Amino acid sequence: MVRYAERHPILTAIWVLAAAVLLWAIFAPWPAGLEDVMGRKKIFLNALFNGVTLGALYFLVASGFTLIFGLMKNVNLAHGSLYMLGGYIGYETANATGWWLLSFVAAFLVVAVLGILLQVVVFRRMEGQDLKQTLVTIGISIVIADLMLWIWGGDFYTILTPSWLTGPVELPLITGVSRRTGEFIYLKYPIVRLVILVAAIAIGIAMWLALNRTRIGMLVRAGVDDRDMLSATGVRIQRVFILVFAFGAGLAGIAGVIGGTFQSVAPGEDLRFLLASLVVVIVGGMGSIPGAALGALLIGLAEQFGSVYAPTYAVVLTFLIMVLVLAFRPQGLIAAGR
Amino acid sequence: MAVTDEREAFQSPWWDVSRIPLHLFVVGVVLLIIPLIANDFIVRQIFSYAFILGTIALSLMFLAGYGNMVSLVQMTVAGVAAYMTAIFGTSAIDTISLGWPWWVAVPLAIIVATIFGTLSGALAVRTEGIYTIMITLAIAAAMFYLVRQNYTLFNGFSGLNQVNAPVFWGVNWRDPAPFYYLSLLIAALAYGLVRYVSRAPFGLALQGVRDNARRMAALGFNVTAHRIAAYAFASFIAGTAGVLLVWLNGQVSPGTIAVGPAIDILIIAVVGGISHPIGPFLGAILYVLLRTFALDVLVSLGLSGERFQLLIGLGFLAVVFFSSDGLLGLWSRFRERARRDPVTGERREE
Amino acid sequence: MAETVASRLSATGTANALELRGVSRFFGALAALQDITMTVAPGERRAVLGSNGAGKTTLFNCITGDFPPTAGSIRLFGEDVTEFPPYERIRRGLRRTYQISLLFTGLSVEDNVYLACRGVSRGRFSLLRPRRDDALVTTARDLIEAVHLTPARETLVANLSYGQQRQLEIALALAGAPRFILFDEPAAGLSPTERRELIEILTSLPDHIGYMIIEHDMDVALRVAEKVTMMHNGKIFKEGLPQEIEEDEEVQQLYLGGGHGGH
Numbered sequence: 001m002v003r004y005a006e007r008h009p010i011l012t013a014i015w016v017l018a019a020a021v022l023l024w025a026i027f028a029p030w031p032a033g034l035e036d037v038m039g040r041k042k043i044f045l046n047a048l049f050n051g052v053t054l055g056a057l058y059f060l061v062a063s064g065f066t067l068i069f070g071l072m073k074n075v076n077l078a079h080g081s082l083y084m085l086g087g088y089i090g091y092e093t094a095n096a097t098g099w100w101l102l103s104f105v106a107a108f109l110v111v112a113v114l115g116i117l118l119q120v121v122v123f124r125r126m127e128g129q130d131l132k133q134t135l136v137t138i139g140i141s142i143v144i145a146d147l148m149l150w151i152w153g154g155d156f157y158t159i160l161t162p163s164w165l166t167g168p169v170e171l172p173l174i175t176g177v178s179r180r181t182g183e184f185i186y187l188k189y190p191i192v193r194l195v196i197l198v199a200a201i202a203i204g205i206a207m208w209l210a211l212n213r214t215r216i217g218m219l220v221r222a223g224v225d226d227r228d229m230l231s232a233t234g235v236r237i238q239r240v241f242i243l244v245f246a247f248g249a250g251l252a253g254i255a256g257v258i259g260g261t262f263q264s265v266a267p268g269e270d271l272r273f274l275l276a277s278l279v280v281v282i283v284g285g286m287g288s289i290p291g292a293a294l295g296a297l298l299i300g301l302a303e304q305f306g307s308v309y310a311p312t313y314a315v316v317l318t319f320l321i322m323v324l325v326l327a328f329r330p331q332g333l334i335a336a337g338r
Numbered sequence: 339m340a341v342t343d344e345r346e347a348f349q350s351p352w353w354d355v356s357r358i359p360l361h362l363f364v365v366g367v368v369l370l371i372i373p374l375i376a377n378d379f380i381v382r383q384i385f386s387y388a389f390i391l392g393t394i395a396l397s398l399m400f401l402a403g404y405g406n407m408v409s410l411v412q413m414t415v416a417g418v419a420a421y422m423t424a425i426f427g428t429s430a431i432d433t434i435s436l437g438w439p440w441w442v443a444v445p446l447a448i449i450v451a452t453i454f455g456t457l458s459g460a461l462a463v464r465t466e467g468i469y470t471i472m473i474t475l476a477i478a479a480a481m482f483y484l485v486r487q488n489y490t491l492f493n494g495f496s497g498l499n500q501v502n503a504p505v506f507w508g509v510n511w512r513d514p515a516p517f518y519y520l521s522l523l524i525a526a527l528a529y530g531l532v533r534y535v536s537r538a539p540f541g542l543a544l545q546g547v548r549d550n551a552r553r554m555a556a557l558g559f560n561v562t563a564h565r566i567a568a569y570a571f572a573s574f575i576a577g578t579a580g581v582l583l584v585w586l587n588g589q590v591s592p593g594t595i596a597v598g599p600a601i602d603i604l605i606i607a608v609v610g611g612i613s614h615p616i617g618p619f620l621g622a623i624l625y626v627l628l629r630t631f632a633l634d635v636l637v638s639l640g641l642s643g644e645r646f647q648l649l650i651g652l653g654f655l656a657v658v659f660f661s662s663d664g665l666l667g668l669w670s671r672f673r674e675r676a677r678r679d680p681v682t683g684e685r686r687e688e
Numbered sequence: 689m690a691e692t693v694a695s696r697l698s699a700t701g702t703a704n705a706l707e708l709r710g711v712s713r714f715f716g717a718l719a720a721l722q723d724i725t726m727t728v729a730p731g732e733r734r735a736v737l738g739s740n741g742a743g744k745t746t747l748f749n750c751i752t753g754d755f756p757p758t759a760g761s762i763r764l765f766g767e768d769v770t771e772f773p774p775y776e777r778i779r780r781g782l783r784r785t786y787q788i789s790l791l792f793t794g795l796s797v798e799d800n801v802y803l804a805c806r807g808v809s810r811g812r813f814s815l816l817r818p819r820r821d822d823a824l825v826t827t828a829r830d831l832i833e834a835v836h837l838t839p840a841r842e843t844l845v846a847n848l849s850y851g852q853q854r855q856l857e858i859a860l861a862l863a864g865a866p867r868f869i870l871f872d873e874p875a876a877g878l879s880p881t882e883r884r885e886l887i888e889i890l891t892s893l894p895d896h897i898g899y900m901i902i903e904h905d906m907d908v909a910l911r912v913a914e915k916v917t918m919m920h921n922g923k924i925f926k927e928g929l930p931q932e933i934e935e936d937e938e939v940q941q942l943y944l945g946g947g948h949g950g951h
Contacts, residue, residue, distance in 0.1 A: 075468050077475075130468040131408060135608055135658045138601060142651030150645070271597055275479045278472045286469065312487050319480035323461060326473065330464035539806050539814040542795065546803045549792035556752060556790075557860065558778035558807030567813055 026173060045173060045187050047308040048301070053193045055300025056200035057262065060255035061273050062280035063207065063292045064248030070287025071223045071244050074123060075134045078141040080274025081148075082249050086111045086256025087265035088148060091157045100162040100261075107253035115249025119242050141270065149267055159260040165192040196258050203251075204293055211289060220244055279318060283325045285332025294333055369522060373515040381514045384630060386586055388622040389525035393579035395607040395618030396525075397572035400532050403612035404541060405568045406548040409462065411474040412576045413603045414481045415455040417595030419580030421485065421492060422447035423501060424590055430500035431493050440504040448577040455573020456566060463565040466551070478600045486592040497591025501584045512585070521582050525619065528575045532615040535571070544568050605650065609657045611666025620665050628653070704763070705730040705868045705898045706751065711760030713746050720746040722922045724760070730867070733890075734900045735913030737933070743922040744902045745787060748870045752784050753777050765867065779808055781867030785857040785874055787902075793846040797837055800845055801828040801859050808864030828863070835859040835889070851882050858889060871901040875908050887911055910934065 025044065065079045076082075089110045090103035097103075118140070126132045168188035211217035219240050259269065276299065284295025299318055306314030325333060373381050394416045401407045426443035429435040436443075462473045485492040492498075503511040503520075511517055535541040543564055546554045551561045584590045593599075602625065610621025632646050661667035706728040713721040721743045728734050736744050750757040753774040761770045769777050792800050805824045806812055818825050832838055835855040840848060848856065854874060861869050871890075875883050883905075890912045893899070903909035909916065910930040918926040918939055926939055933939055 073468065075472055077471075131471075132658060132662075134408075134468060134471055135604075136655060138604070139651050139655035139658060142601075142647055143655065146645060146648040146651060150648075271479075275476060275597075278476045282469075282472060282476065312489075315480055315483035315487060319476075319484075322476060322480075326461050326464045534817060535815050538817045539803075539811055542799055542803055543806065543812060545795055546792045546800075549794050550790050552754060553786070553790040553792070554803075554807070555774040556754070556778060556784055556786075557804045558775050558864070559803075559812060560773070560775050564813070571815075 042187065043308060046189075047304045049187075049189055049193070051301035051304035052297065053197045053262070053300070054304060055297040056197045057255060057258055057296075058273075058276050058280050058300050059204060059293050059296035060200055060251055060258065062277040062284070062296055063204070063289055064251035064255075065277040066281045066284070066287055066289065066292045067220075067244055068248040069281065071220055072123070072241055073130055075130070075137065076248075077134060077137040077274060078118070078144060079137075079248075079252055079277055080270035080272070081141045081144040082111050082114065082252040083256045083259065083273045084148060084265060084270040085114070085144065086253030087159075087260035087269070088152055088157070088256070089253065090257030090260050091159050091265060094159050100159070100165075103159065103257050104254055107257045108250040109253075111253030111256070112246040112250035115245045116242055118249070119245040123245075124238065124241075141274075145267070145270055152265075154267055156264040156266045157260060158264045159257060161192045161261055165195060167191060169194065192261065196262070200258075203254075204289070207289055216240070216243065279322050281332070282322055283333060285334040288332065288334045291332050291334035373518050378514040381518045382586070384623075384626050386514070386518050386521045386582075388619070388626040389521040390579050390582045390586060391603070391606055391625065392610075392619035392622035393521075393525045393528045394576050394583075395603050395610065395622055396528055396532060396615055397576040397579070398603055398607045399610075399612045399615060399618045400572045400575070401568055402607065403614070403617075404536060404544045404548060405565060407459075407462065407565060407568065408468075408471045408604070409459070409474045409569070409572070410471060410600045410604060411455065411458045411462070411478050412572065413600040414478045414595045415451050415458070415573045415576040416580030416583055417481070417485075417590065418454045419447045419451035419577035420501075420584035420590040420594060421498065422450045423581050423584050424498035425491070427501065429498040429589075431498050434491065434493055434498065440506070444581050447581055448574065451577030451580055452570055452573045455576065456570040459569020459573070460566050462569070463562055475597070475600070478595070479597050482592055482596050485595065492592075495592060497589060497594070499589035499591075501588055501590065503585035517586065521586075524578055524582060528578070529615050529619070531575070536615075540564075540567070540571075602650075605654050607664075609654060609664045611664035613663050614666055617664055617666045624665070625650075704728060705732065705765060706900070707763040707766075708751075709761045709763075711747075711750055711757045711762060713743075713750055713755060714758045719922050721750065721757070724924055726917060726924060726927070728868075728898060728900065730765070731896050731898045733898060733912060733914045735909040735916045735930075736900060736902045736919060737904075737906070737909060737916060738919035738925070741921075742919040744919055745872055746922075747919070748784060748872055748900075748902070751777075751870060752782060775807070781865065782870070783861040783864075783866040783868070784870035785861045785872055787872040787876065789850075789853040789857055791845045791853060791856060791860075794844070796842050796844055797832060797848070797856060798825075798828055798841045800856060801831050801863060804828075804860040804863035805831075831859045831862055834862070836885075851878060854878060854882070854886075858886075866897055869897060869899040871899055871903075873902050873904065875903060875905055883908065906934070 026048070061079070061083050064082075065076060068074055068076050068079075086107040090107040093103040093106040094100050122136055122140070123133055126136070167190070169191040171187045171189055173187040209217075211221055223237065223240060255273070256265070259265065259273070280292055280295035280299050282295075283298060284291030284293070298321060302317045302321055303314060306317040310317065372385060376385075394412055397415070398409060398412045401409045401412075423443055425434060426436050426438050426446050427440055428437050438446075458474065458477050461477065462470045465473065485497070486495055488494060503517060505511065509516045511520055536545070543554065543559055546557075546559070547561050547564055554564075555561050583594070587594070606621035606625050607618045608621070609624060610619065611617030628650065629646070632649055636645050636649065657664055661671070663670075704727045706726075708724050708726050711721060711724040712719065724743075724747065736747065738744050746755070749755045751762060753769070753772060753776075757770065761768055763769065764777060764780055764782055767780065769780065792803065795803070802818070802824060805828050809824065829838075829841070832841055835858055837852060837855055837859065840852060845853065845856065854877070858871075858874060861871070874890075875886055878886060887908060890899070890901070901909065901912060903912075913930060916926075916928060916930050916933040917924060918933060926933060926936060928936070
């Protein structure tokens with residue numbers, strides 16, 4: 001970091017300044033002049049928090065996608081369907097048992113098993129045929145989407161948050177000053193979203209540790225860098241593939257439960273999250289977990305700020321980020337390996 | 339993925355009718371007399387529709403079959419042309435439509451669509467191979483959300499309606515038969531153009547890029563420029579078909595360029611076969627027939643007609659699994675088998 | 689012929705066909721090439737020897753621009769091409785063949801050679817089919833004849849034999865107006881007869897065409913080259929006339945002693 005500062009003094013100054021402005025904007029009460037330009041501070045803070053939590057959700061979906069892609073070069077266009085299936089499974093479990101946490105386990109297991117089936121029954125047979133695999137995932141996503149429509153219909157399902165997580169929590173962040181009493185007003189934010197944010201960060205860190213500190217993680221990373229080399233060393237690469245596919249799919253399942261709690265599960269969500277994963281992975285860098293985190297954060301923030309400050313062009317903003325990245329850094333912001 | 343050789347083109351002039359093989363001649367005659375024997379619904383909703391979808395899928399076949407670039411943006415390019423036809427020409431939303439005559443609006447629409455497709459291609463070719471499908475899918479989706487959210491130019495969710503084919507040369511091109519011949523003509527021209535260009539330096543070089551991009555660069559070709567040019571060429575074809583599409587439907591809305599239709603175009607091309615330009619048209623006919631009559635079949639099987647997507651998905655999976663090149667692949671396999679001695683013919687497809 | 693080329697070159701102020709200055713190429717921490725400096729005169733035929741992993745093919749890739757060098761500069765006929773994309777170098781008269789056949793398997797032999805001719809001429813984007821009397825079609829057919837592939841002219845490359853594919857590689861390198869060709873192990877895997885034919889093709893190239901050839905077979909290399917560069921571990925180890933290299937004790941120890949069967 002010191003070396004970076006030495007090499008790019010001006011750029012570093014800009015970064016530090018930007019970070020300081022952001023911190024000030026988050027923690028200090030806003031003067032009236034700024035509120036006139038930007039709207040109320042509460043809106044800004046809410047957009048920021050919603051953006052970050054949405055980014056956390058996108059990260060969970062996209063990290064599974066990018067892991068599978070990085071290792072197997074399989075563009076799994078059925079990933080959105082896996083996400084949505086996780087949502088439905090989570091809803092059913094929570095509904096039947098009334099146990100929110102159990103729905104995560106159930107969704108992870110069911111979707112992971114589906115992932116294993118896909119890898120063993122379908123993709124293993126067409127290894128190295130990128131295009132064929134991708135076409136098959138398109139077919140599978142169409143079939144799964146229609147089966148889910150058949151079972152669950154076109155209704156919106158929302159997974160109920162358990163009582164110990166409902167309601168807002170007051171954060172030590174000032175949104176404004178009360179006109180009546182002159183006291184500071186603090187930001188109230190749904191506690192469940194914060195818990196999910198923390199959980200996503202924890203999963204992200206755990207995944208990073210698993211990839212960097214365990215033997216199986218080393219194998220996966222080696223496979224991302226050079227698959228042929230890995231199979232040449234005599235590792236049973238099929239097992240690694242199955243494991244990664246199961247884990248990546250399971251993550252999508254968990255994300256489905258979170259999405260179902262946060263927002264809702266309904267037809268069309270599969271596509272939305274598939275696209276979010278695509279854009280996140282293109283922006284962040286294909287096959288890279290830190291890339292997925294950065295991309296997810298960027299896209300989540302862009303979507304939320306876009307929908308608050310420029311509602312008609314929110315999508316365009318997301319898309320613009322993708323275009324800029326493709327134009328100047330086609331390998332993504334954080335490229336994997338190599 | 340061998341491209342059928344067409345060396346005959348060198349041997350005799352193109353206007354020599356006797357050069358047309360018999361089966362092509364028969365197909366041509368049948369296609370020409372269809373409006374005389376079929377009812378309006380079949381002429382419009384089956385054949386004209388299939389020609390248009392086939393032409394859009396043809397543009398994908400050109401990119402995928404000759405250039406190994408599986409673009410999901412072709413339907414969007416057609417949709418852009420459709421929107422532009424409505425915006426430059428006439429529609430019910432006269433606050434948006436400029437009302438220019440068709441001979442201004444249509445070329446402009448095709449130009450805009452071609453530019454859009456070329457720019458999309460320029461983005462997609464920044465990375466290689468399977469990434470193309472991801473990037474073009476993202477572009478298609480972004481465009482869909484844009485037209486749905488934007489009311490000033492695209493009239494948002496409801497889109498633009500009452501976009502009619504023009505009347506000129508004393509013919510009302512909206513009528514089923516004239517419109518049928520118009521779409522047949524465009525489809526045939528596009529088909530011929532793709533076949534012709536596949537043997538021209540541009541097409542050959544594209545196939546060279548497909549087989550081995552690095553080697554093409556080592557022969558003096560600018561691979562990136564070639565790929566982008568291929569997108570421009572394909573977008574021109576897709577854009578032309580898009581104009582017909584808006585005339586056929588009389589309207590264009592975000593649903594026209596949603597991700598579903600974009601993937602349908604891919605399905606049509608893959609099911610038909612992407613090694614030869616006839617494949618997309620076969621796929622389109624099959625798709626339109628299924629789409630039209632699957633309801634009856636499903637209901638008679640005791641399923642709800644909504645299960646159409648399931649049928650399409652399973653059918654698509656079956657084709658991808660069992661044939662490397664869609665209907666064309668099945669056909670050539672069938673011919674191989676028929677030609678070979680059933681006892682000694684041991685050599686199998688690689 | 690040689691004089692006219694020399695006079696033309698001196699008129700344009702060009703001294704060398706190829707000039708490398710301090711060229712290095714790293715793959716991560718691995719140095720595949722380290723500080724290579726060498727010059728090749730126009731029309732000169734140079735052999736590059738060295739064991740596997742000595743950096744020979746990497747050197748070729750840097751010269752053609754397949755991989756840009758990490759450091760250093762490359763001049764082609766006096767022009768600095770270090771930053772040029774491969775196709776720009778090819779259009780300036782550089783050609784190469786590949787160790788593993790990189791051909792267009794979905795196209796016929798004639799289309800392959802036609803593409804090679806088209807790549808260095810105008811009309812690369814032409815939407816018009818070539819006429820039957822198109823000059824490039826004729827040139828392509830002559831080239832096919834020159835490498836003895838006329839009987840297989842219409843065959844898809846995927847269906848050619850290994851030896852035929854190697855011959856086609858050479859035809860592609862000769863297309864257009866090459867001034868300097870890089871041959872990457874053209875003799876690998878050839879039968880003795882095919883080898884003799886190859887030597888004949890190489891030695892009968894017009895005088896103005898220089899080349900650089902990677903060859904494991906010392907006998908072939910010494911017969912087709914006027915000068916030899918020995919590489920070892922990404923560096924130039926020795927440079928000299930064939931006899932000098934052959935008689936050099938260090939070379940014998942390093943190369944002829946152990947490295948011959950390491951394929």
